[in-house]
Amino acid sequence: MAQVGETKGIILFSRDYKEKDKLIKIFTESAGKVMFFAKGLHRPNNPLQTAVQPFTEAVFIGNLKTDGLSFLNSAKEIHPLRKLQEDIFLNAYGSYILGLADAAIEDHVYDPALYTFTREALEQMDKGADGETIMNIFEVQVMQRFGVSLNWQACGVCGKKTGAFDFSSKYNGIICQDHWQVDQHRYHADPRAIYFIRLFNSVTYENINTINLKPETKKTIRQTLDQLYEEYIGLHLKSKKFIDQMSEWQDVLKPKDEK
Numbered sequence: 001m002a003q004v005g006e007t008k009g010i011i012l013f014s015r016d017y018k019e020k021d022k023l024i025k026i027f028t029e030s031a032g033k034v035m036f037f038a039k040g041l042h043r044p045n046n047p048l049q050t051a052v053q054p055f056t057e058a059v060f061i062g063n064l065k066t067d068g069l070s071f072l073n074s075a076k077e078i079h080p081l082r083k084l085q086e087d088i089f090l091n092a093y094g095s096y097i098l099g100l101a102d103a104a105i106e107d108h109v110y111d112p113a114l115y116t117f118t119r120e121a122l123e124q125m126d127k128g129a130d131g132e133t134i135m136n137i138f139e140v141q142v143m144q145r146f147g148v149s150l151n152w153q154a155c156g157v158c159g160k161k162t163g164a165f166d167f168s169s170k171y172n173g174i175i176c177q178d179h180w181q182v183d184q185h186r187y188h189a190d191p192r193a194i195y196f197i198r199l200f201n202s203v204t205y206e207n208i209n210t211i212n213l214k215p216e217t218k219k220t221i222r223q224t225l226d227q228l229y230e231e232y233i234g235l236h237l238k239s240k241k242f243i244d245q246m247s248e249w250q251d252v253l254k255p256k257d258e259k
């Protein structure tokens with residue numbers, strides 16, 4: 001079935017198809033992730049030229065099919081996220097967020113909540129919120145879409161909600177310091193990392209301006225999230241590999257006052 005229509009969407013990726021055409025994958029608000037075919041993008045003044053750039057939101061107009069290729073005809077209300085397009089760090093974090101959104105659900109699955117959550121992540125980064133923190137919040141909360149539900153609320157043994165915690169695979173969630181001995185294979189994570197991951201699990205992006213993380217804390221959060229993703233998701237995205245490499249030369253490249 002096909003229907004001509006318009007939908008808000010975010011570009012996931014695009015690639016050339018033959019000389020003059022493109023295949024473009026868009027996370028749409030009204031029909032989930034859809035692969036579109038677009039002809040004649042080389043024509044001058046074709047609004048699609050700017051609309052299909054990475055990190056662009058727009059209202060896309062086309063022939064939407066529930067299976068197979070859909071056809072993209074035009075676009076309006078084009079909103080490029082300039083900082084993400086221009087800053088190599090934000091570009092990397094944003095690419096990973098889009099890669100996770102793409103991997104988390106099947107194509108054509110209507111998921112306006114994930115759409116909004118993804119769009120907001122990118123927009124907050126574009127407005128100047130800390131890219132790594134936004135990415136971490138996204139990583140923690142999107143795990144649910146992969147079918148992974150972890151207990152970040154309270155100790156899996158006694159129900160305690162405050163104090164120092166570690167993560168236990170045995171309990172699929174946190175355990176308090178009093179019960180660290182129940183799981184020899186607990187993560188031995190930095191309690192600060194667990195503290196912030198618990199926070200990230202429940203926070204909204206708008207509230208993160210109060211969170212100011214030191215580089216060492218960010219590093220321990222990164223390590224713990226990597227451990228969680230390795231164990232529960234097992235995804236190896238190119239964009240993530242790039243972030244790993246980037247962190248090695250990041251300190252050298254970033255101006256001192258941003259450290």
Ligand SMILES: [Zn+2]
Binds near residue numbers: 155
């Ligand atoms: Zn306990």
